[in-house]
Amino acid sequence: MHRRTFLSSSAAVTSLALPGWVQAQQxxxxxxxxxxxxxxxAFTPITGPVPFYTILTHAAEACFKWANETNALNGWKINYVTYDDGYEPARSVAVTRRLVEENKVFALAAPVGTAQSVAVIPYAKEVGLPMIGPIGGATALFAERLVFPLLPDYGWSAASNLDYALNGLNASRVALLWENDELGRSAKRGFDLHMSTLKKEAAESIPFEVRNTDFTPHVRRLANTKAEVVILFGSNANLAAAQKAADRIGFQTKWMAPFFTADPxxxxxxxxxxxxxxxxxxxxxxGADDPDIKAYRDNVAKHFPNDPIGVFGLNGWSNGALFVKGFQxxxxxGKPLTRANLVDxxxxMSNATVGGARNVTFKAGDHxxxxxxxxxxxxPDGSFKLVRDFRPFPADVFDAKIS
Structure with missing residues (x-):
């Protein structure tokens, strides 16, 4: 199992040398x-179907190094330990157990994967381990007090995509192509709920497996429905493969996808x-002229010069920044440095700037x-341009009860 770590901590002095309140914290x-x-x-897929997702972990690590180098934590340093899980949920659980039992981690910070993070929740609850900034968008991540997701539920994002397809692109036939795991199922729940609210029906709704490389059968079904917009919720590789399949058979449509695929x-x-x-x-x-975004660009270029600068990396940086903000x-x-107090x-946190995100808020019972x-x-010039300003998620999906 591959491991990454930096800033190794040395052994603590004996408890006899510390005041009583310090002993309790130690x-x-x-x-x-x-x-x-x-x-x-964190767990991260160095191997498996999406090894380029390590860009997320590199960016989070760059954020922690930036925090250490700029004294963002008032003299405290972050030691970050990561292991490869191959993007397999069962291995994610094994990695988390190892991090807890061998590395004695205070929290998970920016672990990678939707289904992977969901799989870890039962063990995290068992040992009281906070999960800060899990890089995934499943509905289940918002229902646990120990979990603080920065990413939106993919159901909310799917509803935003659908809203734009119907009202921004004036499409009447919208299809959903979704990864058959918690990532895609969360997207499907939001898509279906918003469709139901609007009393509309999808042109088509087709699942696919995360390791799928040939989307020809899926795209033929989409072509048969004459879908004007196809919303795909899956990996960067899935989106590229689906678009190549559409190009091969001559199917022309408008494509929509989640934020993390808007990347070099x-x-x-x-x-x-x-x-x-x-x-x-x-x-x-x-590319925003903003100090927080500039810090991402500068520090990833400094620490991981071979990684592309894009939304994908800014995602990892921002989830790392969530732990930095929480520990600050x-x-x-002034409370004892315990896991429970971190959660409290x-x-x-209210209307906070966290990396590339704005107005980040957590409340008791609302994460x-x-x-x-x-x-x-x-x-065409390789850039990604904002074509609709930020606005709240469709209320019917955003305010739906999380089960």
Whole structure:
């Protein structure tokens, strides 16, 4: 199993040398008071069907290095430990257990994968492990007090896509192509609910497996329905493969996809076929003249110069920044540095700027972090341009009861 770590923490001094209140804090896993170091961890797919997702982990790591280098945590440092899970949920659970039992992590920070993060929830609840910024958008991630998702539920994003397809693109026949796991099922729930609210029906709704590389049968079905817009919820590779299949059989349609596919990684896979594709996005544009966005661009270029600068990386950076923000709040609170207190203070975060996200809010019983999205489009010059300003998610889906 591959492992990445930096800023290794040294052994703590003995409890006899510490005041009583410090001893109580020292007992909290992942907190090294003597060296002012907090250890957090994550699972990431170095191998498997989406190895380029390590861009997310690199960006989160760059964020932690930036926090260490700029003294963002008032003298505290972040030690980040990651292991490969091959993008397999069962391995994600095994990695998390290892991080807890061997590395004594304080929290998970920016772990990668929707189905993977959902699979880890039962074990996290068993040991009281906070999950800060899981990089996934499943409905289940919003229903647990230990979990603080920055990404929107993919159901909300699918509803935003559908709203734009119907009202921005004036389409009457909209189809959904969805990954057959928690990522795609969450998108389908939101898509179906918004369709039902509008008393409309999908032109087609087709599942596919995450490892699928040939989308010809799926695209033939879409072509038969004469879908004017196809909303795809899956990986960068899935979107590129579907567009190539459509090109092969001569099926012309408008494509829409989630924010993380609006990235140079997808363009590398799809080439010019990506031009004109629309994406819902909860993140500010990567090229924005904004100090937080600039910090992402500068530090990823510094620490991981071979990684592309794009929405995909800004996603990883922003989820790392969520832990930085939460730990800043915990330090400022003066409370003992425990997992439970981290959860308590994060539930007081309100309208915060977190990496590329704005107006991030968490409350007790309401862990919906990002609450608005814009629509961006892939341009022929290789850029991604904002074509609809940020606005709240469709209320029927955003306010639906989470089960």
């Amino acid at each position: 007992a909290s896993p992942g907190i090294d008071l003597a060296n002012k170091t907090v250890t957090v961890g 990684t997808t363009r590398k896979l799809a080439g010019d076929l990506l031009n004109g594709t629309f994406f819902s996005s909860w993140l500010m544009p990567v 709040m915990l330090l400022a609170s 203070v994060m539930e007081t 919906r972090g990002a609450r608005q999205e814009g629509i961006i489009q892939a341009a």
